[in-house]
Amino acid sequence: MMAPVTYENIKLFKDIAQTRSFSRAASMNEISQSAASQHVQDLEKTMGVMLLDRSTRPLVVTPAGEIYTEFCRDVLRRREEFEAVIDGMRQQASGTVRVASIYSIGLSEMAQLEEEFSRRQPQAHLAVEYLRPERVYAAVLADEADLGLVSYPEPSREITVIPWRQEEMVVAAAPDHPLASMERVYARDLNGVEFIGFDEDLPIRREVNKFFKEQGIEVNETLHFDNLQMIKEAVAHRAGVSIVPARILKDEVEQGRLVAIPIAGSELYRPLGIIHRKKKRFHPVGQGFLDLLREKPAVEVGVAP
DSSP states (O other), rough: OOOOOHHHHHHHHHHHHHHHHHHHHHHHHHHHHHHHHHHHHHHHHHHHHEEEEESSOOOEOOOHHHHHHHHHHHHHHHHHHHHHHHHHHHHHHTTTTEEEOOOGOOHHHHHHHHHHHHOTTOOOOOEEEEHHHHHHHHHTTTOOOOEEEEEOOOOOOOOEEEEEEEEEEEEETTSSSGGGGSSSOOOOGGTTTTEEEEEEEEHHEEEEEEHHHTTOOOOEEEEESSSHHHHHHHHHTOBBBBEEEEEGHHHHHHSSSSSEEEEEEEOOEEEEEEETTTTOOOOHHHHHHHHHHHHHHOOOOOOOO
C-alpha cells in the first residue's frame, strides 16, 4: 500500500522529473538535496518500482516515473482549480475586492478609483486597508488581501509584481523657503539644507541617500518619519525641505501650503507596483479592479512651474 504523500512532496517529485536534477528541484522547494533523494527512495520502496534512473546524467525518468509524474501534474492542477473555485465563491458571495495599500497612494486617488469601479461593477465593493509596506506583503501572502499596492516592489517565489507607474520625485518646500522661488533645484542647492527624511528601514530612504551620495552632497537631517503625510506636515511647518513624489503634493500645492520644485537633471523616480500571490486566479470582480488599475496608472499632478 502506498504511503500518504503531501502536496509538497508531489510538487517535489514533479520538479525533479521536470528538471532531471535532484539539486535544482531541491533548491526550488527549499530543501536539501539529500532530503529530495531520500523522498524518492522512500517513494520507490513504497511503490515497488523504479521511478528514476540515476545511472545517467542528467537522470532519466522511467516509464513508471512518467506515469507518476503525470499523476503529480494532474493532482497539482486540480488543486489549483479547486482553490480558484473556492476563492471565487468567497469573492462572489461578498462581491468584495480586498486591497492592501501603502499610505501614500492617497485617499483621494483611491476614492476616484472606487468611484470608477462602482460605475463599472455596481454590485461590487472595494475594501482598502492602509498599511506599512511589510504588512502589505504579509496581507497578500496570508490571502488577507487580493491585491497589494507598494513602492519599490520586490518579487519573490510567492509574490508576482506588476509594474504600475514611475513617480517623479521633487523637492517639497514651504512657500517662503529660499528654494521655493526657484524654477528648478540643482543638487548643489541642497547641500547643507535642513532636510526631513524617511525612516532608515524604508526603500525610499535608501534611494534618496543614494542620490545624495552620487551627487556628492550632504544635508542636515532634522527629522525623519515613516510616512509621507508626516513629512508634508513637517515641511509645511518650516522644519526643512524634503524629496517626495510630486503627485502626493497635489492638494498642498493647490492650497498654497507647499511648493513642489523639479530637480534639474535628475532621474529620481519612485516605482509603484501591484502585487499578488503567484498563480492566484482572480474572480471577475477582482480581475475587474486589476484591469482598472492597469488602465489608469497615473493621474496628472501639477507642480511648480
